[in-house]
Amino acid sequence: MTNKPVLRPEEVQGVLSGGECAADPGPQPYSLREPMAIPPAALEVARATMADLVGLLSQSLSGTTPVELGLDDLQQQTAAAALSALPPPPWIAGLARAENNGGLALALHPSVGLALVDMALGGPGTTSDDARRPTALESRVLQRLLTSAAAPIGDLLSETLVSTNCETGRLPSVIATPGETLAVGLLRFKIGEGHHTSLLLMTASLLLPESRNTEVGSARGPGPLARTLERVPLELRPVLPAGSVSFHDMMTARAGNVLRLDVAEGACFELRAEGQPVAHGHIVRKTDRSVFTISRMLGRPSSEERSEKNE
Amino acid sequence: MNERGTAGSVLDMEFPVEVWLASERVPLGRLLELKPGDELPLSGKAEEPVDLVANGNTLASGELVVVDGKFGIRITATASAKLAGLEPASEPQTDNAATQADTQAVRPQEDRS
Numbered sequence: 001m002t003n004k005p006v007l008r009p010e011e012v013q014g015v016l017s018g019g020e021c022a023a024d025p026g027p028q029p030y031s032l033r034e035p036m037a038i039p040p041a042a043l044e045v046a047r048a049t050m051a052d053l054v055g056l057l058s059q060s061l062s063g064t065t066p067v068e069l070g071l072d073d074l075q076q077q078t079a080a081a082a083l084s085a086l087p088p089p090p091w092i093a094g095l096a097r098a099e100n101n102g103g104l105a106l107a108l109h110p111s112v113g114l115a116l117v118d119m120a121l122g123g124p125g126t127t128s129d130d131a132r133r134p135t136a137l138e139s140r141v142l143q144r145l146l147t148s149a150a151a152p153i154g155d156l157l158s159e160t161l162v163s164t165n166c167e168t169g170r171l172p173s174v175i176a177t178p179g180e181t182l183a184v185g186l187l188r189f190k191i192g193e194g195h196h197t198s199l200l201l202m203t204a205s206l207l208l209p210e211s212r213n214t215e216v217g218s219a220r221g222p223g224p225l226a227r228t229l230e231r232v233p234l235e236l237r238p239v240l241p242a243g244s245v246s247f248h249d250m251m252t253a254r255a256g257n258v259l260r261l262d263v264a265e266g267a268c269f270e271l272r273a274e275g276q277p278v279a280h281g282h283i284v285r286k287t288d289r290s291v292f293t294i295s296r297m298l299g300r301p302s303s304e305e306r307s308e309k310n311e
Numbered sequence: 312m313n314e315r316g317t318a319g320s321v322l323d324m325e326f327p328v329e330v331w332l333a334s335e336r337v338p339l340g341r342l343l344e345l346k347p348g349d350e351l352p353l354s355g356k357a358e359e360p361v362d363l364v365a366n367g368n369t370l371a372s373g374e375l376v377v378v379d380g381k382f383g384i385r386i387t388a389t390a391s392a393k394l395a396g397l398e399p400a401s402e403p404q405t406d407n408a409a410t411q412a413d414t415q416a417v418r419p420q421e422d423r424s
Contacts, residue, residue: 230340236351237334240375242363242382244325250370251322253386259363259373261328261382269332271351273342283332284350290332292351 046207060149068190080178089168093146095161096174102203103175109196127194139166238269331362
């Protein structure tokens with residue numbers, strides 16, 4: 001058994017002088033960022049990846065007292081439902097992907113959190129049945145512990161992960177909102193003589209190799225149907241939203257009348273695909289035919305547009 | 312309010328309308344490739360009539376025109392006439408409609424490229 005604390009003395013100083021834990025961010029919106037989680041065919045691969053990840057965590061968290069950490073089960077649940085399985089308030093530290101695109105979080109039984117912090121500061125890893133919120137110092141130590149595991153976990157998942165502020169009771173919003181479906185690993189901690197359950201919550205696509213490093217909203221890579229679907233014809237129609245007319249004007253309208261519309265001459269047309277607007281543009285004449293010239297695609301902004309917005 | 316007054320207030324109510332051009336069938340793959348600046352050829356001729364649509368129901372067909380800097384539609388056929396299989400016929404102008412002399416037909420911008 002080594003006699004080395006998880007944090008070196010200079011790191012303890014860094015933790016002591018670190019920033020404060022994040023204030024309560026208030027209500028968070030529910031999200032359907034990733035309503036589909038892990039398909040049944042990919043469950044075994046996902047389970048194996050999570051087991052490897054738990055092994056890395058175990059190595060990172062072990063200090064003066066070895067931590068026995070195992071993966072009991074992998075489930076798929078909403079973040080809120082999963083966290084309700086732990087006694088309140090669960091201590092939570094997270095590693096987030098870039099662009100608020102999910103990540104992973106360690107949600108600890110309060111007793112496990114206390115023991116890990118105790119070990120990190122050179123103690124024996126004393127557990128306690130006192131379920132309480134962590135102090136600011138304890139939060140910083142916990143955050144530091146997970147930060148030390150960010151690099152190997154990032155290598156395993158082929159992702160760049162950054163530490164988030166610690167939370168109690170709910171996940172950092174950059175990782176998941178309460179209604180989001182996540183991959184949830186049930187962890188069995190054995191510290192000293194005590195056994196406690198904790199959770200590893202992950203954005204499901206992190207466990208699916210083919211969909212890693214993809215953007216928000218396209219977290220699942222193209223499947224075998226993609227080529228076929230590309231040939232499916234859709235009805236595209238230019239439409240001019242033309243304001244309102246009165247029943248009286250329409251009831252008296254006859255062929256030859258000109259009905260005035262409340263829309264300026266230079267207004268954009270919408271291009272609708274199966275009734276849904278997908279682009280804005282204008283109608284341009286080419287010889288005896290017309291073409292729809294696209295001025296703006298609607299929907300999710302491009303990476304360039306997001307960068308410009310952030311600047 | 313008397314009966315006539317009630318009917319009058321209802322007739323003054325407004326409802327949203329749209330002008331629909333002819334539709335195209337395009338593969339999903341082509342749609343996914345579209346980007347600003349791209350041109351999507353429309354199969355209909357430039358002078359092809361457009362439909363005036365309310366809540367998915369075609370009320371009339373006509374020609375897109377400009378009246379005092381705003382779009383208008385010169386009606387060539389109404390839905391009831393279409394349903395009855397009647398040819399569009401010239402009808403007297405109503406007070407609420409602009410005269411033909413005040414309007415100019417919308418010609419899509421000429422491409423100068």
